Amino acid sequence: xxxxxxxxxxxxxxxxxxxTSGVTQxxxxxxxxxxxxxxxxxxCNAAIGPWDAGGGDKGQHDASRxxxxxxxxxxxxxxxxxxxxLPPLAWQVAIQAGMTESGLRPLNYGDRDSLGIFQxxxxxxxxxxxxxTDPTYAINKFYDVLLAVPDWESKRPGDSAQxxxxxxxxxxxxxxxxxxxxLLGELGQITDPAGCGSGAGQFLLASNAAGIAIQxxxxxxxEPYLWGGNGPDAWDCxxxxxxxxxxxxxxxxxxxxxxxxxxxxxxxxxxxxxxxLIFWATDPADPRSVHHVAMYLGNDEYIxxxxxxxxxKISKINWNYHELMPLAVRPGV
Numbered sequence: 480x481x482x483x484x485x486x487x488x489x490x491x492x493x494x495x496x497x498x499t500s501g502v503t504q505x506x507x508x509x510x511x512x513x514x515x516x517x518x519x520x521x522x523c524n525a526a527i528g529p530w531d532a533g534g535g536d537k538g539q540h541d542a543s544r545x546x547x548x549x550x551x552x553x554x555x556x557x558x559x560x561x562x563x564x565l566p567p568l569a570w571q572v573a574i575q576a577g578m579t580e581s582g583l584r585p586l587n588y589g590d591r592d593s594l595g596i597f598q599x600x601x602x603x604x605x606x607x608x609x610x611x612t613d614p615t616y617a618i619n620k621f622y623d624v625l626l627a628v629p630d631w632e633s634k635r636p637g638d639s640a641q642x643x644x645x646x647x648x649x650x651x652x653x654x655x656x657x658x659x660x661x662l663l664g665e666l667g668q669i670t671d672p673a674g675c676g677s678g679a680g681q682f683l684l685a686s687n688a689a690g691i692a693i694q695x696x697x698x699x700x701x702e703p704y705l706w707g708g709n710g711p712d713a714w715d716c717x718x719x720x721x722x723x724x725x726x727x728x729x730x731x732x733x734x735x736x737x738x739x740x741x742x743x744x745x746x747x748x749x750x751x752x753x754x755x756l757i758f759w760a761t762d763p764a765d766p767r768s769v770h771h772v773a774m775y776l777g778n779d780e781y782i783x784x785x786x787x788x789x790x791x792k793i794s795k796i797n798w799n800y801h802e803l804m805p806l807a808v809r810p811g812v
Contacts, residue, residue: 538661549583550666552596552614557667559618567669568632568639573621574659575652576640585614597621597644688727688811689754695723696774696782699791704784714784714791716772720756723774729811736760736769739804744812749798751807753777757796758804769804 545553553574560570577583580598589598595612599605599620610616624643625631631639636659637652646652663669696719705713710722717735724731731742739758748757755775760768773783776793784791797803 538657538659541655541658542661542665545583549578552577552583552585553662554666555614556618557663559615560622561667563619563622565622565626566632567663567667568636569622569625570667571636571656571659571663572625572631572639572643573618574662575636575655576621576644578655578658579640579646579652580644585612585617587612688724688729689752691727692720692723692729692810693754693774693776693782695726696720696791699784700782700793702784702791704787704789704791706787708784716784719784719791720772720774724810727811731810735772736767738772739766739769739806739808742808743810745806745808748803748805748807751775752809754809756808756810757781758806758808759800759802760804761802763802763804766804775807 556573556577557570560567560573574583577596580593581589581596583596585595586598587594589595592600592602592608594601594608595617596614597611597617597620599611599617601608601611605611606616606620611620621643625639628634628639628642631642634642635653635656637650637654637656640652641649644652699710699714699719702710703713704715706715707718708714709718714722717733717738720738721731721733732738735758738756742756746755751757753776757773757775758769759771760766761770762768771783771785773781773794775781775796779796779798780793781796782791782793785794
């Protein structure tokens with residue numbers, strides 16, 4: 480699935496210089512630009528947040544160590560991205576690349592003839608030395624190359640940065656993932672850079688609908704199981720998922736074996752992402768024998784309404800259990 484992130488444009492962007500620190504902060508006249516400023520949330524990418532397990536704290540800590548010069552470069556990256564009507568994911572990629580290559584500084588030195596924020600090499604056609612050391616030119620050039628990377632919107636931000644930079648150390652761009660996402664919120668006023676909604680967790684989500692469905696299902700934790708239960712105070716395994724995805728505007732069949740066969744796109748169960756449906760059957764070779772369904776949450780956990788006498792709860796998955804169906808289902812795809 481091609482993850483299309485937050486496309487559209489922020490409106491009425493105002494660049495304000497904070498006089499007490501000299502740091503430029505990019506703000507909008509909207510309190511929630513992603514929702515009110517024209518961005519269309521078609522899917523989400525939890526690789527860039529939000530976090531429920533410490534990623535946000537690390538991002539805030541790393542960002543607190545930036546000086547005014549570095550923060551001004553971040554603000555310039557965001558401002559130019561906004562002017563070009565690029566989604567926040569593009570800003571994220573540029574921030575991670577700049578931090579990795581130069582520490583977000585317009586350096587006039589580097590390896591061989593590498594120069595500037597992104598250590599662009601004039602000898603490789605990136606521009607003249609004067610151009611690549613000019614932040615405005617370098618940021619626009621970086622965006623030009625990024626937009627030519629196939630499927631960059633569906634990649635992890637650090638992987639997209641590597642596709643532009645072509646470094647001998649490709650994994651190092653991931654080190655600044657949480658910091659860059661934090662800065663999108665702090666300087667870019669993007670409250671949900673991933674487009675996944677609050678409480679979606681640190682694991683890669685299956686779709687934008689998945690974040691809403693997960694939140695709905697977690698709100699039912701502790702509610703009793705009832706065969707045929709459709710809520711609001713009691714549920715069976717398939718009924719709770721019907722209502723969860725309905726909250727996200729996605730319709731799936733009512734019963735578990737129909738959900739397996741007609742509920743969405745199939746993928747190998749071990750490739751399941753948060754929000755995908757996983758199933759158990761008396762005979763995994765026969766979809767008609769599916770008797771239980773749950774929603775995968777990531778980290779080997781799933782949420783479900785188990786059986787009579789039990790309640791909606793989170794359990795650990797046994798990937799080797801003989802009744803586990805070989806395929807997961809991604810609703811809304």
